[in-house]
Amino acid sequence: xxxxxxxxxxxxxxxxxxxxxxxxxxxxxxxxxxxxxxxxxxxxxxxxxxxxxxxxxxxxxxxxxxxxxxxxxxxxxxxxxxxxxxxxxxxxxxxxxxxxxxxxxxxxxxxxxxxxxxxxxxxxxxxxxxxxxxxxxxxxxxxxxxxxxxxxxxxxxxxxxxxxxxxxxxxxxxxxxxxxxxxxxxxxxxxxxxxxxxxxxxxxxxxxxxxxxxxxxxxxxxxxxxxxxxxxxxxxxxxxxxxxxxxxxxxxxxxxxxxxxxxxxxxxxxxxxxxxxxxxxxxxxxxxxxxxxxxxxxxxxxxxxxxxxxxxxxxxxxxxxxxxxxxxxxxxxxxxxxxx
Numbered sequence: 001x002x003x004x005x006x007x008x009x010x011x012x013x014x015x016x017x018x019x020x021x022x023x024x025x026x027x028x029x030x031x032x033x034x035x036x037x038x039x040x041x042x043x044x045x046x047x048x049x050x051x052x053x054x055x056x057x058x059x060x061x062x063x064x065x066x067x068x069x070x071x072x073x074x075x076x077x078x079x080x081x082x083x084x085x086x087x088x089x090x091x092x093x094x095x096x097x098x099x100x101x102x103x104x105x106x107x108x109x110x111x112x113x114x115x116x117x118x119x120x121x122x123x124x125x126x127x128x129x130x131x132x133x134x135x136x137x138x139x140x141x142x143x144x145x146x147x148x149x150x151x152x153x154x155x156x157x158x159x160x161x162x163x164x165x166x167x168x169x170x171x172x173x174x175x176x177x178x179x180x181x182x183x184x185x186x187x188x189x190x191x192x193x194x195x196x197x198x199x200x201x202x203x204x205x206x207x208x209x210x211x212x213x214x215x216x217x218x219x220x221x222x223x224x225x226x227x228x229x230x231x232x233x234x235x236x237x238x239x240x241x242x243x244x245x246x247x248x249x250x251x252x253x254x255x256x257x258x259x260x261x262x263x264x265x266x267x268x269x270x271x272x273x274x275x276x277x278x279x280x281x282x283x284x285x286x287x288x289x290x291x292x293x294x295x296x297x298x299x300x301x302x303x304x305x306x307x308x309x310x311x312x313x314x315x316x317x318x319x320x321x322x323x324x325x326x327x328x329x330x331x332x333x334x335x336x337x338x339x340x
Contacts, residue, residue, distance in 0.1 A: 005032045010127035013138070014073075017127070021145035029067065033058055033080050033087070041128070043076055044089045055086040062118040069151040070118050071144070074126030075106040084117040103298035107137075111144050111288025112295035113151060120156070122148050136267040136280050143289050150292065157292045160316060164198070164210035164308035165219075174201075174209045175219035184223065185231040185319035188238045189311045196241055198308050199224075200315035205291075205323060208316035210308040221247055229253035233283045233318045256321045257281050263328045287317045290324035 006014045018025055034054040038045040058080060062070065072078025075094050079087040083101065088094045095105055102109050102123075109123040124144040130137045165171035178184060181203035188196045199220045200210040211220045224230070225248045232238050235255040242249050260281055261268040268281040284297040293313075301307045 005030050006127065009131055013127040013130050013141070017138070017142040017145050020142040021149055023145055023149050029061075029065065031058065031061065033076060044091065046089065048086075048089065051086045051089065055080050055084075059084050059117075067119055069113070069148045070116060070121045071124050071148050072121060073124050074129065077126070078106060078109070078121070078123040081118060082114050082116040082121045082123070103295060103300070108284065108297075109295065110140060111147065111285075113147070113156075113292075114295070120151050122151070124148075136264075139264075139267065140280075140289070147292065155292070157294055158206075160205065161207040162210075162309050162312035162316065163207070164305065164312060165212060165216060168215060171211055171216040171219045174211070175223055178203055178209070178223055178228075179226055181228050183231065183319075184226070184228045185315045185322065186224070186238065187233065187311055187314040187318055188241060189307055190241060194241060196245055196247075198311050199242075200308075200311040202312075202316040202319040205316050205320035208312035208314070208319075210312040210315075212308060224249045227251065231256065231318055231322045233257055233286075233314070233321075254322060256283075256286060256318055256325060259322070259325045259329060260286060263325060283314060283317060283321070286321045290321045291317060293317055293320075 005011075014030075015025060018028075032054070034046050034050050036050075062081070070081045072081040075098060076087040079085070079094065079098060088097055098105060098109065102114065106123060106125060110125055111123070113120045113122045115121075122144060125137045125141060127141065130141055165174055178201050183203065185202040185208075187200045189198050189200075191197050196213055198210050198212050200208050201223055202208040211223075213220065224242065227250070229251050230249065231254040232252065233255070234257045235252055239249045239252055257268070268279055284295075287293045296310060296313045296317075299310075301310075
């Protein structure tokens, strides 16, 4: 016991991820909320007083030494750094608190950066969790640290637009511009009965536009039937839903979920597992890996306009993930098979 954080097996995992991300441990501050190991390594075994005192000490440290980026390794650390409050002792209460305040569990929030009281704050999994569940979390830990390093260099999220057509005139004008595009990313949102309520398109990663159904049905039908190649995320679902509701979908050419399977089959293909071992291939996950998009996948809509905006973001993020997947896919295409 050296009285320092991350010096055992978990520390080796962290060091390897830092090295892979090109970050020297000597130039970063690494600390804990509570500066002693709890019995059985169980966070819930800490006393409320120890957690409260440790969080206060952590906040004083971060206030006294501002950081360009803070990375919370694990649910407790992320909660404390992102809120400035003591994290709950109970795992169940902590998971509920993260979902209520940020929109998901730590494995769903990791890879995204929030505006915290001490500056940009990223969620990441704890290295000890990586030791228990190597795939995919060893890879994501390094990817997340690479993103944190980009934020330190001032490479935050680009300014992009997610909007929806407010009336038929806007829908008609947007459709005209999209009809000129050779490549369109498409995404749908459905109601409880699996009927599409809106469809979004993006001709670049910079702007996504949502068309509202049934008002904009004519424009949606024209775009789906256009000569442009179409990109979907899990397109088998979207295209099936659209066709069942009498939309013709022409030139369904790309599915980023399937492209991800080709690039990382061990991460994308573990569909028989559940929980932390489940396959990771959602758009939320892919965006955390390939983009600097802030977290947007919160389905607690206060207004229907929130659903339309999320739909537009889905479309442009799908386009960006498709673009980013081209480099590893191009590398795969150069591989040679030798039969002996």
